[in-house]
Amino acid sequence: MTAVPAEPRICSIARTLDIVGEKWALLAVREVFLGDRRFDEMVKRTGAPRDTLAARLRTLVNAGVLERRPYSEHPARFEYFLTEAGLDLYPVITTLRTWGDKYLAGGDGPPLVVEHRCDHELAPRLVCETCGEPVNPRDTRARRTSGAYSLTATDRGSKAT
């Protein structure tokens, strides 16, 4: 078999996954959404290995998804808060949850129900803002833009434009 040279697609999905594309990173974000802001609580509620969680939190802070603020000086302890970019991950978290509720819930149904502000159960649906229609993959068509090309050079560390 001839080895095929890799030409990874320049893609916003891949870039996002470089930051949150790992189970413990997204579960840490989930915890902050649920109000668990402290490291030990996150370890307990995610089951993540401490070192791994610490590394993921550093990545999330460096990427501007989480912000840490001190709540104790001696010893130095921090709480984590979602930035605007972090809050914008709510649709990602929600669509993952919805999929799990549909395909992986046991006989008793989903383990967590999210209520919307008018006290009904949140029933998330992805729609197209322009036409208001639900988003169905069969109705879409992907098209590469100039960004796909010029960014290839950047991503490869080349100075060519």
Next chain:
Amino acid sequence: MTAVPAEPRICSIARTLDIVGEKWALLAVREVFLGDRRFDEMVKRTGAPRDTLAARLRTLVNAGVLERRPYSEHPARFEYFLTEAGLDLYPVITTLRTWGDKYLAGGDGPPLVVEHRCDHELAPRLVCETCGEPVNPRDTRARRTSGAYSLTATDRGSKAT
């Protein structure tokens, strides 16, 4: 420091991430959405190590996300197709892409534009199906259900109910 016993949250997000919570798994799913169904093409367009991609594809097939169908007998070769459960991952893929477009695109904008069927650019937005309002994390409240408790025992392999 006292070690805190882990009590991982029983959660549909965690369960979903056990299947797709890894960069190469979601990028493989992306490729199938984009029409690249063959292993070598996926290796080329994702940049994934071959062994890792093969393992992810096995997991995705076993989980019922992808289905493989033979296109050659000698040698045995397969193409991958999305099942209904796989197609239902489109909102996950789309919300990841939208976040990357907003926060990680270069000066030239997003590398890929997705067009909706009426030829406008797809502008995905998560709304609540019941009230039609955009989903804002500040307007939601999570509540544990009986599923969160009874499934704890199951997940731990205990027969207690």
